Amino acid sequence: MDNFTKQFTSNHQITENILIDAKGKAVNGIKEFMKNNDIYFAYNTTLCKNGHNIRSRSGHCVVCDVARIAFVKRSFKNGCLYLFGSKSKQFLKLGMTTEIIENRLQKLKSRQIGGVQDWKFY
Template identity: 35%
Template sequence: MAGITSEQIRFLKEQNIHPKFVFNADGLSKSEYRVIMKELNKLVAYNVTPCQKEGHTLRTRSGHCCQCNTATLGFQKRNDSGGIVYIAGSLTGELVKIGFSKAVEVRTESLNRTKYAGFNDWKILYALKSKNAGRIETKANSLLHEYAFSVDYEHDGHWQDSYETYHCAYSKAKEFVEKAFKSENYEIDIERNSPTEKYEFRNLKKL
């Protein structure tokens, strides 16, 4: 992640902020990065205007300095916890993605419009709604780490990393999503469960 310091990386680790929730806002105004970050479910922006108090350059998507006031991160994470967990697939990339969203149809459009991970044929195959969606999504992505395939791609003129893409079959991704909510007895409502034979890709573990 170009432009982020070792001190900032250490701070994010201390606050349990995974790199997938961090956004490069270089060259963007607060009003611009706020919209993009909300769409991509990002929590912290770097390469932003330094705060007046200490000159910090990590902000929440609302524009608050999260280094001066770490409580803003807790509020942001709690505020984002309820919603939808989805599994999307790209036939061209032979990849699946587990993500979090507030609205499935909006996310489908944005994945393809922004060519997430470099592909524009994403289809949402499975979606569940839960007040614990944020926790389910984080747990499922953690369980799937062996199949992770990170890709650099361009989004609105800025390079971003895809942290939630996997070289595995749809059924494998679904297995871990189900394990994530069943292990904690979270209440869920299935909103989408599509036929997926074409998305049964090879399961390729990281070397």
């Protein structure tokens, strides 16, 4: 692994357990291996149009679009649906989170989502 790849993966918390060296491996074979082994990123892939070689399992260059890193990590996490309600404004909020449900509820309250602080779990 070259220095750029080491630095980039470290900065973006792409750990070794979700990263594979794709050098010399066929694209179809590596994608299947990544899927079967919960690996989300590969380096030493074919170069993107800007010359980067770190890609997501779906083939996107994560150097050109770093937002894909968080998207990919979030996509494969277990999560839960929630239904929160506010009696004061008669709002219901249906959502999905990968964090602890109580933490999500506290965020809604502290950020005054919808202009209310009385969110409750239903």
